[in-house]
Amino acid sequence: MRIAAALLAIALTGLSGAVWAETSAAIVARKPDLFHPETGLRIDRQRAPVPEDIPPPARKISALWARKLIARGALALDVYGAAQSRYDELDGTWLVPEPRQSLPGAVWLPEVGRGVLDAALQVYLERELERLTGGSKARAIVVFCVADCWMSWNAAQRIAGMGYLQVYWFPLGTDGWRELGWPLEPVEPVPVPVD
Template identity: 90%
Template sequence: MRLVAALLAIALLVDAGSALAETSDAIRARKPDLFHPETGLRIDRHRAPVPEDIPPPASKISALWARKLIARGAVALDVYGASQSRYDELDGTWLVPEPRQSLPGAVWLPEVGRGVLEPAMQAYLERELQRLTGGSKARAIVVFCVADCWMSWNAAQRIAGLGYLQVHWFPLGTDGWRELGWPLEPVEPVPVPVD
């Protein structure tokens, strides 16, 4: 039993990927209706197996590499969002159906990984990135959600498209972190600014 657990931990650390995993181009070719025709971001069925790759300049990283980057000061950006999550338009606070456990020190920006963002959500993402990075486009950012969720894949590309130079996609997210026995901690979503 310990051997099985050790092998699972090694697989998660290395993040070698599944033999059944497809490239993002292959999935897009097979299911074009799930992707925005101009941006290439996934617009439907976000909770599904993710591809083995992400288009550059974003990069895919393992759990071990995510942990190292965060320990060195990278922004840990949780983009988890559920269809029931929404923000109060009067004060900008998020109404979430259940508490969220995330990577230590993570900042939670719900819903910024959708395939298409409304202008208010795009402005929310851009403002928070500016704040979190201190205005440095060179600051490392680790983008994650949960396993088998395209929202982090979308968000990583969107952030790289804004000119951030070190955008790292951690596809195993909080699920992979938890499987390795690493601690998670409660996180509250950052409010959306309202006029």
């Protein structure tokens, strides 16, 4: 009950720091080996408590803010990547260990939140964002995963670094959405294009 009350307070007010204790800079300073030296993205131990902030131009948002943005037409981008997820290099379909429930209307691009992407996944992310936004760098994008996962933190920064102007990081992801009693729906991963 306490967790639900805290999540509701965060969802309704957007308060920062109620659950997260450290800034990203403090975590990087304390554990530099977990971060890529050039990009600053987290490269190891993705499932861990996330920071209370994200470097600009990406912005951290509450569940309520995420819900409002999505209702207004923002792209809901799920970047969840299970450890066993991989795509078939012959046809590009994803082999995922279990079905995924996500935010209503979300698009699932697995694994694009890793600290380092191989060339195929980088092209996958670029092509899908171009397609999903209709080529508009101004379209709002809400990036999420699950609670206590750095993949959405990484992906939000990567997307902002690609020139997208309205990138929002929703750190509570599907876990926070579910805790608030909001509906989730099945989502299938978008195949990786194979040339």
